[in-house]
Amino acid sequence: MILRRVIEHVKHQNWTAVSLDFLIVVMGVFIGIQVANWNENRGDRELEREYLNRLHEEIEFSITTNKATVNAESTRLAQLKEVGEYLKNESAANLDAKHCLALYQSHIFIRDVIAVPAIDELKSIGRVVLISDDVLRSAIIRFDQFNVEATALLENIRGDRLVLSRKHPNLIKMDPTDIYGERADCQYLEMRQSQKFINDFTDNFGRFRAYSDLILSPQQEMLESLHSEIDRVLELKHEVTIK
Ligand SMILES: [Zn+2]
Structure with missing residues (x-):
């Protein structure tokens, strides 16, 4: 017309x-x-809000579940450290069944690097730019980068780890009716006299320290800092801080 x-x-x-x-x-x-x-624009903002709410939920859940692992594994690391000190003759023999369990389990790295599905989804659709807050977007990218590096590190740590009870059956004696190894019997005095055992123990101890200090703890810190950035953007205030 x-x-x-x-x-x-x-x-x-x-x-x-x-x-x-x-x-x-x-x-x-x-x-x-x-x-x-x-x-x-309006559609993007709605989608952003949806992702941030999901992200918040997933991060809160991960912080709570990961915290228990961080605590348990730092106790285990401390027990292995005490075994190391004993093997080096620096401490008296005050090792007990808990230390023996830590030794038996020193090849077990129980938790994988934490996956956050909402971040994976944002990445897979190439929409990380959807997050309009620069600081939060950088925190998400940093978290994701850390996850990639931590996954590679964990793979290395797990690579050729040693099962001490298999390599040293005379020093760590298992009870065949005890599937968790809680009643394993450790010959501490003989361990101290075996350089082969000391070398193998030190190898596992180093791996465990890397797992605890380079993966679990920094991961928890990153989750907590990402959580506070999301809280800031979503203007959420928690009565009790999730830690
Ligand atoms: Zn929150």
């Missing part, structure tokens, strides 16, 4: 009307684009 009107105006050389028609068309296109942009 507008085309017929323009032809009419051109025929009558009514240039003012032609200019007005042109302006109407340009304005129409402009407004159309603006409305489309505005809709897209």
Whole structure:
């Protein structure tokens, strides 16, 4: 219809009307684009909010479950440290069944690097830019980068770990009715006299320290700092801080 009107105006050389028609068309296109942009923007903001809510839920859950592992594994690390001190003759023999269990389990790295599905999904659809807050976006990218590096490190640590009870059956004697190794019997005095055992123990101890200090603890710190960034953006306040 507008085309017929323009032809009419051109025929009558009514240039003012032609200019007005042109302006109407340009304005129409402009407004159309603006409305489309505005809709897209609004859709993005809604999607962002949805992702952040999911992310918040997943991070809170991970912090709570990971905290128990961090505590248990730092206790185990401390027990292995005490065994090391005993083997080096630096402490009296005050080792008990808990130390023996820590020794028997020193090849077990129980928890995988924590996966956060909402971040994986954002990455897979290439929409990390959806997060409009620069600081939060950087924190998410840092967290993800840490996860990639920690996964590679954990793979290395687990690689050729040693099962001490298998390599040293005379020094760690298992009870065949005890599937958790809680009643393993450790010959501490003989361990101290065996350089082969000391070498194998030191290898596992080093791996365990790396697992605890380079993966579990920093992961917990990253989860907590990501959590506070999300709280800030979502303007959430917790009565009790999740730690
Ligand atoms: Zn929160």
